Amino acid sequence: MGEVLAGYRATAAARMTELVRAESLVKHFPSGGWLLGRRPPVRALNGVTLSVLRGETLALVGESGSGKTTLARCLLRLTAPTAGRVVFDGIDLFSLPEPEIRKLRRRMQLVFQDPAAALNPRMTAGAAIREPLEAHGISRGSEAKARVSALLAEVGLPPGLAERFPHELSGGQRQRVVIARALSLEPEFLVLDEPVSNLDVSVAAQILNLLADLQEKRGLTYLLIAHDLSVVRHMASRVAVLYAGRIVEIGPCDELYERPLHPYTEALLSAVPSPDPLQSKRRVILGGEPPSPRRIPAGCPFYGRCHHTRRDDRCAGELPVLREVGSAHWSACHYAETLGARR
Amino acid sequence: MNPLLSVRELTVGFETPKGPVRVVDGVSLELAEGETLGLVGESGSGKSTLALSLGRLLDEPPAFIDPGSRIEYAGVNLLALDPERLRTYRGKAIAWIFQDPASSLDPVIKVGHQIAEAVCAHSDVGRKAAWNRAVELLALVGLNDPRDAAHCYPHQLSGGMRQRVAIAAALAGEPKLLVADEPTTALDVTLQAQILALLGDLRERLGMALLLITHDLGVVADIADRVAVMYAGRLVEEGGKEQVLKQPAHPYTEALLRATPRLHRTGPRLPAIPGAAPDPTSWPSGCRFHPRCRYAWDRCSSEEPSQLSGETGRWVRCWLATEPQRRRG
Numbered sequence: 043m044g045e046v047l048a049g050y051r052a053t054a055a056a057r058m059t060e061l062v063r064a065e066s067l068v069k070h071f072p073s074g075g076w077l078l079g080r081r082p083p084v085r086a087l088n089g090v091t092l093s094v095l096r097g098e099t100l101a102l103v104g105e106s107g108s109g110k111t112t113l114a115r116c117l118l119r120l121t122a123p124t125a126g127r128v129v130f131d132g133i134d135l136f137s138l139p140e141p142e143i144r145k146l147r148r149r150m151q152l153v154f155q156d157p158a159a160a161l162n163p164r165m166t167a168g169a170a171i172r173e174p175l176e177a178h179g180i181s182r183g184s185e186a187k188a189r190v191s192a193l194l195a196e197v198g199l200p201p202g203l204a205e206r207f208p209h210e211l212s213g214g215q216r217q218r219v220v221i222a223r224a225l226s227l228e229p230e231f232l233v234l235d236e237p238v239s240n241l242d243v244s245v246a247a248q249i250l251n252l253l254a255d256l257q258e259k260r261g262l263t264y265l266l267i268a269h270d271l272s273v274v275r276h277m278a279s280r281v282a283v284l285y286a287g288r289i290v291e292i293g294p295c296d297e298l299y300e301r302p303l304h305p306y307t308e309a310l311l312s313a314v315p316s317p318d319p320l321q322s323k324r325r326v327i328l329g330g331e332p333p334s335p336r337r338i339p340a341g342c343p344f345y346g347r348c349h350h351t352r353r354d355d356r357c358a359g360e361l362p363v364l365r366e367v368g369s370a371h372w373s374a375c376h377y378a379e380t381l382g383a384r385r
Numbered sequence: 386m387n388p389l390l391s392v393r394e395l396t397v398g399f400e401t402p403k404g405p406v407r408v409v410d411g412v413s414l415e416l417a418e419g420e421t422l423g424l425v426g427e428s429g430s431g432k433s434t435l436a437l438s439l440g441r442l443l444d445e446p447p448a449f450i451d452p453g454s455r456i457e458y459a460g461v462n463l464l465a466l467d468p469e470r471l472r473t474y475r476g477k478a479i480a481w482i483f484q485d486p487a488s489s490l491d492p493v494i495k496v497g498h499q500i501a502e503a504v505c506a507h508s509d510v511g512r513k514a515a516w517n518r519a520v521e522l523l524a525l526v527g528l529n530d531p532r533d534a535a536h537c538y539p540h541q542l543s544g545g546m547r548q549r550v551a552i553a554a555a556l557a558g559e560p561k562l563l564v565a566d567e568p569t570t571a572l573d574v575t576l577q578a579q580i581l582a583l584l585g586d587l588r589e590r591l592g593m594a595l596l597l598i599t600h601d602l603g604v605v606a607d608i609a610d611r612v613a614v615m616y617a618g619r620l621v622e623e624g625g626k627e628q629v630l631k632q633p634a635h636p637y638t639e640a641l642l643r644a645t646p647r648l649h650r651t652g653p654r655l656p657a658i659p660g661a662a663p664d665p666t667s668w669p670s671g672c673r674f675h676p677r678c679r680y681a682w683d684r685c686s687s688e689e690p691s692q693l694s695g696e697t698g699r700w701v702r703c704w705l706a707t708e709p710q711r712r713r714g
C-alpha cells in the first residue's frame with residue numbers, strides 16, 4: 043500500500059509544474075564590525091537548488107542552524123542571496139522593479155513559528171486580518187469586514203472572536219488568526235515555518251488538518267519547515283534535507299522515509315522517539331555538532347559525524363554532489379547506494 | 386519500602402481578579418528511588434504548576450497551596466517546613482531543569498562559575514575544588530571539551546550544549562530527584578535524542594529518580610517506567626508505561642495517542658481531539674473531559690468519577706471502568 047501510494051505521488055508530482063525555483067543559492071552573513079577582528083562570514087547557504095511544484099507540500103528538514111529559515115526568506119525575497127537566483131512563476135525575483143514586486147508579494151506569504159510574535163498585541167484579531175486587505179487596497183469598510191468574517195469562518199473561528207486581542211486567545215486560536223491573515227491576500231504559495239512546534243499535540247493536530255483542508259480547497263503550494271519528522275510525514279509530498287547549508291537528500295516523502303539514502307537522513311529518522319513502546323529501533327545517535335557555519339570543511343560536511351561503514355578518505359577530501367540515486371530521489375553521499383543495500 | 390516522593394491530595398491555585406482558581410486539583414502520586422515517572426497532559430493542565438509546587442517555587446501569593454495537601458520527601462512533609470529548612474532540600478534533594486535553558490543560566494557569568502556556585506551552595510568546598518567539580522560535571526553530561534566549555538559564556542554554546550550545562554548545574558547538589566519540565570521540547574530531534582540518552586544514563590549511574598514532564602508521548606515511551614496523565618488539573622490515569630501507551634484506559638489518553646503524528650503513518654488528516662482544553666476558571670461539571678469525550682453519556686456530565694483501580698499501580702478516573710461495554714459505542 044505504501045508503495046502504491048509512493049508511485050501515485052511520484053507520478054502526480056511529475057505532472058505538476060514548477061511554481062518556485064531556487065538556483066545555486068548562496069547566502070553569507072558578514073561577521074560583525076572590525077572590533078571582532080576579521081572573522082570569516084557565516085555561510086548559511088552554500089549552493090541550494092530546488093523547485094517547489096504547484097500544489098505540493100515540500101518539507102524542509104534539518105538541524106537548528108542548517109539554513110532552513112534563511113532559504114525560505116530568500117524564496118520570499120525577504121533577504122537577498124549572496125549569489126544565485128530565485129524564480130517565482132517564471133519571474134526572476136531579484137531583477138524585478140519594486141512596483142512589480144508589490145504585486146508578486148500578495149501571491150506568497152509566510153506563517154511564522156511563533157504566533158505570539160506574529161501578532162501585534164494592541165490589534166484585535168479582526169484588525170490584524172483586515173490590515174493587509176487595506177494595505178493592498180483590496181477592500182475596505184464593510185466589504186473588508188465581510189471578508190474578515192469569511193476568513194475567520196474558513197479557519198474555524200467564530201465571528202465574535204474578531205473583537206479579541208491576542209492575549210485573550212489560546213495558542214491554537216492565535217495560530218488560526220495568523221493563518222487567516224496570511225490567506226487574506228489569496229496567496230498561491232505559503233511558507234510555513236514551524237507552524238505547530240509551539241502547540242500542544244491535540245491543538246497541533248487540529249491546525250495540521252486545517253492546513254490540509256485549505257490546501258485542498260484553495261490549491262495552495264506549501265513549503266513546510268518542521269523539525270518534527272512525524273509531522274512532515276503526514277503533510278509532505280516531498281522532503282528536502284538540509285545540512286550545513288546544503289541539500290544532502292531530496293525525494294518523495296514515502297520513499298525517503300522508507301529508504302533514506304544519506305546517512306544524515308537515516309540518523310535523523312532514527313532519532314525520532316516513537317510512542318509505541320515495543321517498537322524495537324536501531325538507533326543512530328548522532329554525536330558531536332554540525333560544522334561551524336564559519337568554517338565548513340572541504341570534503342563531505344557530514345564527514346565528522348558519519349556512521350556509514352564505507353566512510354573513507356575520499357569523503358574527507360571530495361565534496362559529494364547531489365546526484366539522482368532513485369526515481370526523483372537525490373542524495374549527496376558518495377556511497378548512497380551501499381547505505382540502501384545494507385538494510 | 387517508603388517512596389522517595391509522595392504527593393497526597395495536592396491542590397494548587399492562583400488568586401486572580403475573578404477569585405481563586407485551582408489549576409492542580411487533588412493530585413496524588415508517588416515516586417520510588419531511581420524511578421522515572423512521565424507526566425503528560427494538555428497545555429494548561431497544570432503540569433508546570435505541579436512541578437514548581439514540589440519545592441514551593443511559586444510566588445505565594447498569587448499562588449496558594451491548599452492546607453490539606455501533603456508533599457513528603459523521604460517521609461518529611463515539605464509543606465510543614467519553615468522556609469530556611471525547605472531551602473536545604475532544593476538542589477540537594479530535588480533539583481529542576483526547565484524547557485528553556487537560557488532562563489536558568491546567567492548570560493554574563495561563565496558557565497563553569499555558575500555550576501561551581503551551585504556546587505558551593507550544597508557542600509563545603511573551596512573555590513578551586515568547586516571549579517574542578519564543575520568541570521567534572523560538564524564531562525559527565527558529555528561535553529567534549531569540558532575545560533574549555535567551563536570558560537564559555539552561555540551565548541558561546543549551542544542550544545544543546547546550553548541544555549547540558551543546565552543539567553550539569555542541576556546535578557551539582559547530587560539530587561535524589563530530578564524534575565525535568567519539557568527538557569527537550571525546544572531542541573531538534575538529534576539533540577533531543579542526545580539529551581534523553583544522557584538523562585537515561587545519569588539515572589542509571591547516579592540512581593536518580595526522574596519526574597519527566599512532556600507532552601510528547603514518544604519521549605515518555607523512550608525513558609519512563611510509569612506514566613501519569615493529567616487533564617484539567619486532575620490526574621486521570623496512571624500505570625506502567627507499556628500498559629498506558631498500548632492500552633490507554635482513559636478516553637483522553639486514547640485520543641491523545643491517536644492525534645499524535647507517527648513517523649510511519651501517512652495521510653494528512655489526523656484524528657484530532659475536538660474542542661479545546663477547558664478554562665480553569667470554570668471546569669466542566671462531572672468528568673472534566675466529558676464535553677470532548679466520544680463515549681460520554683449522561684452520568685459523565687453529572688457525576689465525577691473517582692480513581693477506579695485495576696491491577697496495582699494502575700487506575701483510571703473514568704466511568705468506563707465500571708461499564709466497559711460502552712467503549713465500543
Ligand SMILES: Nc1ncnc2c1ncn2[C@@H]1O[C@H](COP(=O)(O)OP(=O)(O)OP(=O)(O)O)[C@@H](O)[C@H]1O
Nearest residue numbers: 071084086104105106107108109110111112113335
Ligand atoms: N541575520 C543573520 N546574521 C548573521 N547570521 C545569521 C543571520 N540569520 C541567520 N544566520 C545564521 O545562519 C545560519 C542558518 O540560520 P537559519 O535561521 O536559517 O537556520 P534554521 O535551519 O532555520 O535553524 P532553526 O531550526 O534553529 O530555526 C545559522 O548559523 C545562523 O546563526
Ligand SMILES: Nc1ncnc2c1ncn2[C@@H]1O[C@H](COP(=O)(O)OP(=O)(O)OP(=O)(O)O)[C@@H](O)[C@H]1O
Nearest residue numbers: 399401408427428429430431432433434435447665
Ligand atoms: N501566575 C498565574 N496566575 C494565574 N494563573 C496561572 C498562573 N500561572 C499559571 N496559571 C494557569 O494555571 C494553569 C496551568 O498552567 P501550567 O503552566 O501549570 O500548565 P502546563 O500543564 O505546564 O501547560 P504547558 O504544557 O503549556 O506548559 C493554566 O491555565 C495557566 O493559565
Ligand code: SF4
Nearest residue numbers: 342348350357375376
Ligand atoms: S560522503 Fe562519506 S562522509 Fe559523507 S555522508 Fe557519504 S559516507 Fe558519510
Ligand code: SF4
Nearest residue numbers: 672675678685703704
Ligand atoms: S467519565 Fe465519561 S466523559 Fe469522562 S472520560 Fe470517561 S467516558 Fe468520557
Ligand SMILES: [Mg+2]
Nearest residue numbers: 110111112235
Ligand atoms: Mg528557522
Ligand SMILES: [Mg+2]
Nearest residue numbers: 432433434566
Ligand atoms: Mg508547562
